[in-house]
Amino acid sequence: MTDPLNVxxxxxxxxxxxxxAYSVGWTQPKRVVLADRDNPLPLxxxxxxxxxxxxxxxxxALSKLKDNAVFIIHALSGDAHAAGWDADWEKDNRPWxxxxxxxxxxxxxxxxxxxxxxxxxxxxxxxxxxxxTTGPWENDPLxxxxxxxxxPVITVEDWVRLQVRLQDYLKxxxxxxxxGGSLGGQQALAWAIxxxxxxRSAIVMAASSRLTAQGLAFNAVGRQAIMNxxxxxxxxxxxxxxxxxxxxxxxMLGHITYLSNQSMEGKFGRRFQNGSQxxxxxxxxxxxxxxxxxxxxxxxxxxxxxxxxxxxxxxxxFDAAASTGGDLAKACAAIESRLLLIAYSSxxxxxxxxTRAIARAMLANDKPVSFIEIPSDYGHDAFLLxxxxxxxxxxxxxxxx
Amino acid sequence: MTDPLNVxxxxxxxxxxxxxAYSVGWTQPKRVVLADRDNPLPLxxxxxxxxxxxxxxxxxALSKLKDNAVFIIHALSGDAHAAGWDADWEKDNRPWxxxxxxxxxxxxxxxxxxxxxxxxxxxxxxxxxxxxTTGPWENDPLxxxxxxxxxPVITVEDWVRLQVRLQDYLKxxxxxxxxGGSLGGQQALAWAIxxxxxxRSAIVMAASSRLTAQGLAFNAVGRQAIMNxxxxxxxxxxxxxxxxxxxxxxxMLGHITYLSNQSMEGKFGRRFQNGSQxxxxxxxxxxxxxxxxxxxxxxxxxxxxxxxxxxxxxxxxFDAAASTGGDLAKACAAIESRLLLIAYSSxxxxxxxxTRAIARAMLANDKPVSFIEIPSDYGHDAFLLxxxxxxxxxxxxxxxx
Numbered sequence: 001m002t003d004p005l006n007v008x009x010x011x012x013x014x015x016x017x018x019x020x021a022y023s024v025g026w027t028q029p030k031r032v033v034l035a036d037r038d039n040p041l042p043l044x045x046x047x048x049x050x051x052x053x054x055x056x057x058x059x060x061a062l063s064k065l066k067d068n069a070v071f072i073i074h075a076l077s078g079d080a081h082a083a084g085w086d087a088d089w090e091k092d093n094r095p096w097x098x099x100x101x102x103x104x105x106x107x108x109x110x111x112x113x114x115x116x117x118x119x120x121x122x123x124x125x126x127x128x129x130x131x132x133t134t135g136p137w138e139n140d141p142l143x144x145x146x147x148x149x150x151x152p153v154i155t156v157e158d159w160v161r162l163q164v165r166l167q168d169y170l171k172x173x174x175x176x177x178x179x180g181g182s183l184g185g186q187q188a189l190a191w192a193i194x195x196x197x198x199x200r201s202a203i204v205m206a207a208s209s210r211l212t213a214q215g216l217a218f219n220a221v222g223r224q225a226i227m228n229x230x231x232x233x234x235x236x237x238x239x240x241x242x243x244x245x246x247x248x249x250x251x252m253l254g255h256i257t258y259l260s261n262q263s264m265e266g267k268f269g270r271r272f273q274n275g276s277q278x279x280x281x282x283x284x285x286x287x288x289x290x291x292x293x294x295x296x297x298x299x300x301x302x303x304x305x306x307x308x309x310x311x312x313x314x315x316x317x318f319d320a321a322a323s324t325g326g327d328l329a330k331a332c333a334a335i336e337s338r339l340l341l342i343a344y345s346s347x348x349x350x351x352x353x354x355t356r357a358i359a360r361a362m363l364a365n366d367k368p369v370s371f372i373e374i375p376s377d378y379g380h381d382a383f384l385l386x387x388x389x390x391x392x393x394x395x396x397x398x399x400x401x
Numbered sequence: 402m403t404d405p406l407n408v409x410x411x412x413x414x415x416x417x418x419x420x421x422a423y424s425v426g427w428t429q430p431k432r433v434v435l436a437d438r439d440n441p442l443p444l445x446x447x448x449x450x451x452x453x454x455x456x457x458x459x460x461x462a463l464s465k466l467k468d469n470a471v472f473i474i475h476a477l478s479g480d481a482h483a484a485g486w487d488a489d490w491e492k493d494n495r496p497w498x499x500x501x502x503x504x505x506x507x508x509x510x511x512x513x514x515x516x517x518x519x520x521x522x523x524x525x526x527x528x529x530x531x532x533x534t535t536g537p538w539e540n541d542p543l544x545x546x547x548x549x550x551x552x553p554v555i556t557v558e559d560w561v562r563l564q565v566r567l568q569d570y571l572k573x574x575x576x577x578x579x580x581g582g583s584l585g586g587q588q589a590l591a592w593a594i595x596x597x598x599x600x601r602s603a604i605v606m607a608a609s610s611r612l613t614a615q616g617l618a619f620n621a622v623g624r625q626a627i628m629n630x631x632x633x634x635x636x637x638x639x640x641x642x643x644x645x646x647x648x649x650x651x652x653m654l655g656h657i658t659y660l661s662n663q664s665m666e667g668k669f670g671r672r673f674q675n676g677s678q679x680x681x682x683x684x685x686x687x688x689x690x691x692x693x694x695x696x697x698x699x700x701x702x703x704x705x706x707x708x709x710x711x712x713x714x715x716x717x718x719f720d721a722a723a724s725t726g727g728d729l730a731k732a733c734a735a736i737e738s739r740l741l742l743i744a745y746s747s748x749x750x751x752x753x754x755x756t757r758a759i760a761r762a763m764l765a766n767d768k769p770v771s772f773i774e775i776p777s778d779y780g781h782d783a784f785l786l787x788x789x790x791x792x793x794x795x796x797x798x799x800x801x802x
Contacts, residue, residue, distance in 0.1 A: 045681035153681040213665035213689045217657045220690040221650060223683060228646045230631050245629045249622060253654065256618045261749075264614035270720060278718055280446035280554040282624065282710050286717065288614045289621040309683050316687065317679055319671060348662075 015101050017085075022109050023101070024059040024084035024116050029092070029132055031055050034165040041127075041162055047152035051141070054166055055132025056080045056124035059108060060116035062170070069172045070114055070398075071163060072104065072123040073180030073187045076254075076311050077303060079131035082123035083108035083116075094131075096302045106387040113387070113394040119176060127162050128154045128311055130304035137238065137304045147306075148235035154310055156183070156318040160190045167198065176401055179203035179394070181383030182350065183311070186318045189358065193320060196336035201401040203394060205342040206383035208354030209320035209328050209361075215349055218257050219312040222250035226305045235306050247305040248296030255295050260346035260379030264288060320358075328357060329364040340397040341371040342390060344382035370397060416502050417510065418486075424502070425460040425485035425510050425517050430493070430533055432456050435566040442528075442563055448553035452542065455567055456533025457481045457525035460509060461517030463571070470573045471515055471799075472564060473505065473524040474581030474588045477655075477712050478704060480532035483524040484509035484517075493533075497703045507788040514788070514795040520577060528563050529555045529712055531705035538639065538705050548707075549636035555711055557584070557719040561591045568599065577802055580604035580795070582784030583751065584712070587719050590759065594721060597737035602802040604795060606743040607784035609755030610721035610729050610762075616750055619658050620713040623651035627706045636707050648706040649697030656696050661747035661780030665689060721759075729758060730765040741798045742772040743791060745783035771798065 016023040035041035035052035042048050057080045062069060072082050082102040089097040102123075108114045114121050125133035128151065136151035143150075167175065178191045178199050185207025192202040211219075229246030231237055256264075268288035272278060279285055284293075324330035341359055343352035352373045362369035374389045376382040383390070417424040436442035436453035443449050458481045463470060473483050483503040490498040503509070503524075511518045526534035529552065537552035544551075568576065579592045579600055586608025593603040612620075630647030632638055660668075669689035673679060680686055685694075725731035742760055744753035753774045763770035775790045777783040784791070 149683070153683065210671060212662055213669045213671060213687075214657060214660075214662045216669075216671065216687050217653075217665065217689050217693055220684070220687070220693060221653050221657070224650055224653070224694075225626060225629075227684070228626075228630070228650060249625055249629060249650075252618075252625070253622050256615060256622070259615075261613055261615045264618065268614045268617075270611060270614060270617065280718075282550070282554065282714055283621070283628070286614075286617050286621070288618050292618055292621060293625075313683055317681075 015105060016109065022111055023105070024109050026087040027057050027059070027081065027084040027102070028087050029055050029057055029080055031132060032166070032169060034162060034169060041158070041165070043152050043158045044155040045153045049134075049152060052127065052134045052162065053132070054124050054127075054134075054162065056122060056166060057082065057102075059083050059121040060119055062120040062172070066172050067174070067176070068118065069120045069122060069170070069175050071167070071175055071178040072108065072114065072121055073163070073178060073184035074103065074123060074126065075180065075182035075184045076315065077299070078103050078184070079129065080123050080125040080133075081131075083121070094302070096298075103384070107391065107394070113391040114179070115395070119398075122166070122170065124163060124166055126159050126311065128307055128314070130307040135304065136235065136306035136310060146236070146238045148238070149306065151306070151310060154314050156186050156190050156314055157194060159187055159314070160194060163187070163191070164195060164198065173198075175199045177201040177203055177398060179205070180207075181205035182207055182380065183315050185350075185383075186315070186320075189320055190318070192335045192337050192339060193331055194334075196334055199337045201338040201340065201397070203340045203342070203397065204355070204358065205390070206344055206347050206350050206355075206380055208350045209331075209358055210318060210354075211316060212351075212354070215257075216316050218253060219316055222253050223309050223312060225249040225253070226309060232305065237305070242300065243305050244300045247300050247303065247308060248293070250308060251299040252292040252296040255292055257349045258380045260348065260377055262346055262377040263379055266377065267291075328361040332358070332361040332367065333365050335362065335365070335367055338397070338401060339367070339369040340393065341369065342383070342393060343371070343373045344376045344378065344380070344386060345373055346377050347380045347382060349380040416506060423510050423512055424506070427488040428458050428460070428482065428485040428503070429488050430456050430458055430481055432533060433567070433570060435563060435570060442559070442566070444553050444559045445556040446554045450535075450553060453528065453535045453563065454533070455525050455528075455535075455563065457523060457567060458483065458503075460484050460522040461520055463521040463573070467573050468575070468577070469519065470521045470523060470571070470576050472568070472576055472579040473509065473515065473522055474564070474579060474585035475504065475524060475527065476581065476583035476585045477716065478700070479504050479585070480530065481524050481526040481534075482532075484522070495703070497699075504785070508792065508795070514792040515580070515799075516796070520799075523567070523571065525564060525567055527560050527712065529708055529715070531708040536705065537636065537707035537711060547637070547639045549639070550707065552707070552711060555715050557587050557591050557715055558595060560588055560715070561595060564588070564592070565596060565599065574599075576600045578602040578604055578799060580606070581608075582606035583608055583781065584716050586751075586784075587716075587721075590721055591719070593736045593738050593740060594732055595735075597735055600738045602739040602741065602798070604741045604743070604798065605756070605759065606791070607745055607748050607751050607756075607781055609751045610732075610759055611719060612717060613752075613755070616658075617717050619654060620717055623654050624710050624713060626650040626654070627710060633706065638706070643701065644706050645701045648701050648704065648709060649694070651709060652700040653693040653697040656693055658750045659781045661749065661778055663747055663778040664780055667778065729762040733759070733762040733768065734766050736763065736766070736768055739798070739802060740768070740770040741794065742770065743784070743794060744772070744774045745777045745779065745781070745787060746774055747778050748781045748783060750781040
């Protein structure tokens, strides 16, 4: 008998080329100004920010009743390019998109989990990120120079507040769903708590109501690596050149937390980079070292160090139960939408037990919630990789919404 | 009824002052040259190293039959000062020893686990470290300048080879035991495998036969943090000043791996450093951040960055089953001593399952082994902190040897 959790594996493994019937094809980013002097964006830190530009992409068609929209929310290093192939990669100087489809291409497209023949799918780049939406790399209108560290500290709730503006701009009263993994999942949860009437469901993957102390600690070390880099120059490096070695280090460390111990053992174990005998040197000896360095270097080519500081800090601050004195059940009492919670067994950055706590909080309020812990060795990255197991869950959940 | 595992808790909690009957009292480090031009120390990397000085301390008295000696082996950041109070801290410019007894003072002393009224206890500083034993900070006789990165890469087996010379220098045919935690535990295992006739027992705590891929990865990031620091100067910083921020970062990261997620949650959780409301800033917001920074800065005052590179690399290379094609049971076939293996439930740097693998390998050879997993929330650091639970195990084990 076919395992119902694996039926989509064939369809979603590998990349669908732009001409495939399963691909959303060639895409083009859109940009819109969603905050200006007359209508600035109020942030949790107290700053009223303007102007704010948002880059976003859409896949599929909005129905006449505007009742088929799904917001997809990206995680730390993601962007608005969630599916398909960026037709503007050269114009926008994003060479890393040349040979790669969007970051969740296996989940978004005709016949996929987020079925674009059925849903109008929207993905926006986060405030503070570096892919078209306003961030520390952008010029501060007051000075004419990049904000750098003058950019205000942002929160998950700020992101959702801005996405709500995008919803209004698109003239959509209610979303079928908001969905995301990791930091994206935390935003989906914040949507459900803060804007209960604006969504019919939320899909929270590989995320919890708050980061652990250990997670805070890893983020602190990553940020310090960036700030220690002499090229950092207190964030004012846009002319002199980025703190590449610091950002590389932060990404290497991040990667360890995205993988599981099991997957690292399986993928690298203690294999030497060259041959079967040790070379007795202080670096470049083990495969896992080379892998991490490669990942770090690739990241530096496509990400802004200041954005990394701001986005990890938003990740730190998020605590869904902060305004209810730590009582998550009380916080979830506001939710009016269905919740689908998906955790991955080997995820130790957002461990399943913490995702389960959201399910408990929903049940304490007698609210509709589905929780599933998917067995996976991929660690936190499973939300990007276990699309075969995740797809039928999302499909059947969305059909019921 | 008293829990037999906790009877020593009262005796071993807190520090025993030098005048206490349970303290070994004031101590003085000794130094001895154990390798010279005529008798260099052969290293695994192929280098024949000389001269090699070793700093060590002894507690208790060697019996006339020289049959009561125990070697204690320190871990990554330890030293020869395992117990008592260093009378020479000022002369040797080691101010951090002023208000602190040796690193395993709760385990070594009259009436303690390693009972100095019974045993002659010896602890030597490791080759490559920075507390009196030859290391990269020492002048290379060929150049008259510090070795820095010209120091040869060393291994756990090299350390044991040097400790064997100390055993010979002390004219002790057979040790009652070699004991250590973490990297010290790995050396105890290497003693048992490589010098079976020289010891009657080995005590391996919080250690396994080899580091995981994840452990290799953390070490690689820590080393890169040091090497990235512009003060590093390819290791030649002894006049210009050390790569303090890099070493601080490496130590912060190391600390995360020494604690458990549980203990970090309990100790810090998500508490803010100041007050109950967020300040919205990129650093110094959460208590756990301040704690790690404090630990990092304190470490820089007492440790050499080059030593950190060499010692973590030795930790990487150790694989007890390397010479038997990965077959740990085959490696353990050489062992002629009793083994006591102690793992700590929340240790994720050297997880209990990996310590248990040594027990299985011993049993496969029908060799005497005791394995116990101590329930603890302290993570890897438990071997330093759970002395109340560990003491009766060590006591009864040593009595049977």
